[in-house]
Amino acid sequence: MATQVSTRYWSGLLLLTLCFLSCASGGDGVATTTATAIRRWKQETKRHLNKLNKPAVKSIKSPDGDIIDCVNVSHQPSFDHPLFRNHTIQARPSFHPEAQYDESKLASKLSSSSQKKQSSKQISQLWHKNGRCPENTIPIRRTKEEDVLRATSLKSYGKKKHRTIPFPLSSDPDLINENGHEHAISYVEGDDYYGAKATMNVWNPQIQQSNEFSLSQLWILGGSFGDDLNSIEAGWQVSPDLYGDSNTRLFTYWTSDSYQATGCYNLLCSGFIQINNEIAMGASISPISDYRGSQYDISILVWKDPKEGNWWMQFGEKHVLGYWPSFLFSYLADSASMIEWGGEIVNTVADGDHTSTQMGSGHFPGEGFGKASYFRNIQIVDSSNNLRSPKGIETYTEESSCYDVQNDQNGDWGNYFYYGGPGKNPNCP
Ligand SMILES: *[C@@H]1O[C@H](CO)[C@@H](O)[C@H](O)[C@H]1NC(C)=O
Numbered sequence: 313m314a315t316q317v318s319t320r321y322w323s324g325l326l327l328l329t330l331c332f333l334s335c336a337s338g339g340d341g342v343a344t345t346t347a348t349a350i351r352r353w354k355q356e357t358k359r360h361l362n363k364l365n366k367p368a369v370k371s372i373k374s375p376d377g378d379i380i381d382c383v384n385v386s387h388q389p390s391f392d393h394p395l396f397r398n399h400t401i402q403a404r405p406s407f408h409p410e411a412q413y414d415e416s417k418l419a420s421k422l423s424s425s426s427q428k429k430q431s432s433k434q435i436s437q438l439w440h441k442n443g444r445c446p447e448n449t450i451p452i453r454r455t456k457e458e459d460v461l462r463a464t465s466l467k468s469y470g471k472k473k474h475r476t477i478p479f480p481l482s483s484d485p486d487l488i489n490e491n492g493h494e495h496a497i498s499y500v501e502g503d504d505y506y507g508a509k510a511t512m513n514v515w516n517p518q519i520q521q522s523n524e525f526s527l528s529q530l531w532i533l534g535g536s537f538g539d540d541l542n543s544i545e546a547g548w549q550v551s552p553d554l555y556g557d558s559n560t561r562l563f564t565y566w567t568s569d570s571y572q573a574t575g576c577y578n579l580l581c582s583g584f585i586q587i588n589n590e591i592a593m594g595a596s597i598s599p600i601s602d603y604r605g606s607q608y609d610i611s612i613l614v615w616k617d618p619k620e621g622n623w624w625m626q627f628g629e630k631h632v633l634g635y636w637p638s639f640l641f642s643y644l645a646d647s648a649s650m651i652e653w654g655g656e657i658v659n660t661v662a663d664g665d666h667t668s669t670q671m672g673s674g675h676f677p678g679e680g681f682g683k684a685s686y687f688r689n690i691q692i693v694d695s696s697n698n699l700r701s702p703k704g705i706e707t708y709t710e711e712s713s714c715y716d717v718q719n720d721q722n723g724d725w726g727n728y729f730y731y732g733g734p735g736k737n738p739n740c741p
């Protein structure tokens with residue numbers, strides 16, 4: 313008998329629930345409006361995807377699920393914008409900054425050193441396992457419908473969600489820590505800079521919430537920290553919201569108005585002109601460093617072409633990826649006033665606590681080589697267009713008990729620092 317009663321009780325509740333749901337969703341009018349809205353929104357999404365995804369000469373399926381489209385270099389997304397209509401692609405930079413010392417010699421010295429065992433294996437991108445792009449095309453990571461759907465709006469897709477002033481020295485102290493962005497960085501300022509270089513080891517930090525991210529990069533900054541900050545950024549990142557997974561990916565970012573209307577990640581808007589057919593922006597990097605195991609690092613150089621004024625980017629020692637045209641910027645059309653290197657994470661304070669999203673290796677600088685994340689041989693390009701050790705390096709972190717940074721210097725690594733941390737821990741408020 314007890315079973316029967318409870319069955320009747322549950323079916324009654326079910327009917328009530330159904331009635332409630334149909335009442336709440338209203339009549340046919342509302343349903344039609346909803347259907348129209350969904351249809352319109354689907355059309356807009358499709359239009360946006362068609363804009364981002366150019367017809368491919370060839371497509372390559374990467375083991376991580378990405379599709380890499382090899383797109384005619386003259387058909388890349390930047391050329392959609394009227395500003396680029398008359399733009400002639402620069403096939404190469406007119407100038408390449410000279411290093412103070414022979415870095416290839418340095419690398420072999422490192423690999424023979426027993427204390428700092430350096431893997432000699434080349435770091436590359438996962439999609440290379442399944443093919444290459446032909447000449448005169450560039451590899452572009454295809455944007456999928458679900459990528460766009462994770463964004464809060466079509467407009468915000470590919471953009472940093474919040475103003476993230478990457479600065480120790482904001483003119484407005486209240487902006488510090490706004491929206492939970494936290495940093496552990498080294499920086500220089502007070503001079504005119506024409507580029508920066510660094511070698512950083514690559515990790516796969518754990519991200520607690522899908523709307524958080526963890527990245528390691530260099531910043532080329534121009535202007536004040538108000539509404540018109542110019543920034544060029546490049547490095548590696550883990551960003552579940554942007555890519556739909558937790559892989560470590562190569563990325564770039566730029567803005568000429570403090571992350572407001574201009575700029576985006578990778579090739580997700582007009583801006584960066586890519587010329588290289590081997591490296592895809594936003595694609596997964598492989599292999600990555602192991603705690604107490606093999607260490608893998610990447611080198612990034614960004615410099616200003618003294619003749620054309622464009623800002624070029626090089627990945628590793630041989631891949632010149634492309635450039636940001638000078639006309640995108642105001643201050644950076646001239647020079648940079650600050651260079652930063654290091655990590656940034658977002659802490660959403662989920663459940664009222666600092667989250668356990670890791671920066672770098674997720675370990676503090678004090679653990680040193682093989683355990684902590686590093687930037688080594690950090691250099692700037694000076695006004696004579698030479699690569700130089702930066703002078704007057706400072707460090708900055710909002711809360712060193714969550715993520716920390718430690719500068720140092722030696723003959724092999726030049727100016728270097730360890731940085732990062734685990735986030736949530738008994739000392740991290
Ligand atoms: C790429 O596009 C340009 C301009 O539309 C065209 O002239 C050229 O033939 C294309 N190249 C290939 C390989 O399709």
Ligand SMILES: *[C@@H]1O[C@H](CO)[C@@H](O)[C@H](O)[C@H]1NC(C)=O
Pocket residue numbers: 394395396397398
């Ligand atoms: C492109 O060139 C045409 C013809 O020379 C000119 O009228 C137009 O203003 C130029 N557009 C830009 C954005 O420079």
